[in-house]
Amino acid sequence: MQGELTKSIARSGLPGGDGAPMTDPFGRAISYLRVSVTDRCDFRCTYCMSENMTFLPRKDLLTLEELDRLCTVFIEKGVKRLRLTGGEPLVRKNIMHFIKGISRHIESGNLDELTLTTNGSQLPKMAEELAANGVRRINISLDTLDADKFRKITRWGNLDRVLAGVDAARKAGMKVKINSVALKGFNDVEIPDIMQWAHGLGMDMTVIETMPMGEIDEDRTDHYLPLSQLRASLSEQFSLVDIPYKTGGPARYVEVAETGGRLGFITPMTHNFCESCNRVRLTCTGTLYMCLGQNDAADLREPLRASDENALLSQAIDNAILRKPKGHDFIIDRENNRPAVARHMSVTGG
Numbered sequence: 049m050q051g052e053l054t055k056s057i058a059r060s061g062l063p064g065g066d067g068a069p070m071t072d073p074f075g076r077a078i079s080y081l082r083v084s085v086t087d088r089c090d091f092r093c094t095y096c097m098s099e100n101m102t103f104l105p106r107k108d109l110l111t112l113e114e115l116d117r118l119c120t121v122f123i124e125k126g127v128k129r130l131r132l133t134g135g136e137p138l139v140r141k142n143i144m145h146f147i148k149g150i151s152r153h154i155e156s157g158n159l160d161e162l163t164l165t166t167n168g169s170q171l172p173k174m175a176e177e178l179a180a181n182g183v184r185r186i187n188i189s190l191d192t193l194d195a196d197k198f199r200k201i202t203r204w205g206n207l208d209r210v211l212a213g214v215d216a217a218r219k220a221g222m223k224v225k226i227n228s229v230a231l232k233g234f235n236d237v238e239i240p241d242i243m244q245w246a247h248g249l250g251m252d253m254t255v256i257e258t259m260p261m262g263e264i265d266e267d268r269t270d271h272y273l274p275l276s277q278l279r280a281s282l283s284e285q286f287s288l289v290d291i292p293y294k295t296g297g298p299a300r301y302v303e304v305a306e307t308g309g310r311l312g313f314i315t316p317m318t319h320n321f322c323e324s325c326n327r328v329r330l331t332c333t334g335t336l337y338m339c340l341g342q343n344d345a346a347d348l349r350e351p352l353r354a355s356d357e358n359a360l361l362s363q364a365i366d367n368a369i370l371r372k373p374k375g376h377d378f379i380i381d382r383e384n385n386r387p388a389v390a391r392h393m394s395v396t397g398g
């Protein structure tokens with residue numbers, strides 16, 4: 049065991065600190081941090097949450113100052129891209145103040161990109177300020193363009209408001225990507241329309257397979273749609289050409305000849321993309337998950353609060369990166385219809 053660890057350390061480039069990316073035992077450079085700034089949300093999407101969610105106690109949350117300090121240490125250790133997610137990142141109180149603070153790393157050139165994944169509901173009032181604070185790209189989640197279906201899938205959401213959010217983001221000059229979870233019997237037949245709408249407005253779109261994370265009020269197998277099937281049915285209507293385009297995430301892209309737009313496929317279930325994983329995920333309580341689909345996690349809150357210096361924290365991050373697993377093993381079928389991990393996607397942020 050000790051020998052294995054020593055070999056891992058020898059293979060990995062840890063520690064970062066000189067701005068060179070941290071490297072895990074499988075040789076993957078860790079340059080991307082996703083931060084779930086809150087597990088709370090103004091929607092209750094049926095595949096993501098149950099209607100009566102129990103959220104993390106507020107007393108367990110890191111303050112925004114603590115989150116800033118944590119992110120800053122990651123940036124010093126070579127993280128180049130930061131994505132804020134949640135829950136709904138834009139409903140966390142004073143989030144704009146936090147974003148303004150983080151944007152100093154964009155200005156200094158230490159951080160290449162600050163992005164967000166959002167349900168769009170707060171964008172009508174926040175898009176301009178986000179753009180002014182260095183957010184150049186934004187992912188907006190949208191699973192249907194039908195107002196009634198939208199209300200059904202989000203339980204609490206309002207389609208017009210999200211569409212106004214999409215508009216506001218585009219007007220503010222941000223590059224918008226639309227994310228849709230592909231759900232059999234819900235939006236599978238509508239995906240071509242959503243794609244044509246997105247491409248018509250010059251936005252990329254990504255479709256995502258539903259993942260077995262957290263207890264929800266329904267059976268996930270009912271709506272699970274392997275994207276290989278979606279791609280096959282899209283190919284009957286459109287010419288999909290594989291392209292090497294990458295945004296740093298796990299999506300594999302095609303160009304759609306008829307629309308001239310890009311469509312990405314995120315396939316955690318049918319095609320494991322772990323070999324190129326460059327990311328770790330931080331929750332709003334300071335827990336670091338080295339893999340979305342595994343339970344192992346490292347507590348960074350304790351070393352963060354134990355000292356005003358960052359040495360303990362930096363060591364805890366190094367130790368965690370050495371434990372990054374090779375990959376996840378999600379399965380959804382009738383025999384395996386329990387969540388692969390008990391926490392909801394809203395805790396680690398997708």
Ligand code: SAM
Nearest residue numbers: 096134135136165166167189227258259393398
């Ligand atoms: N609230 C924001 C939003 O909806 O964009 C950010 C957090 S949300 C958890 C991030 C992404 O994860 C969304 O695109 C959402 O559709 C997706 N998602 C949530 N639960 C999922 C699940 N079980 N499987 C696959 N994707 C999921």
Ligand code: SF4
Nearest residue numbers: 089091093096135167
């Ligand atoms: Fe909220 Fe996003 Fe989950 Fe929907 S997918 S409930 S918007 S966190």
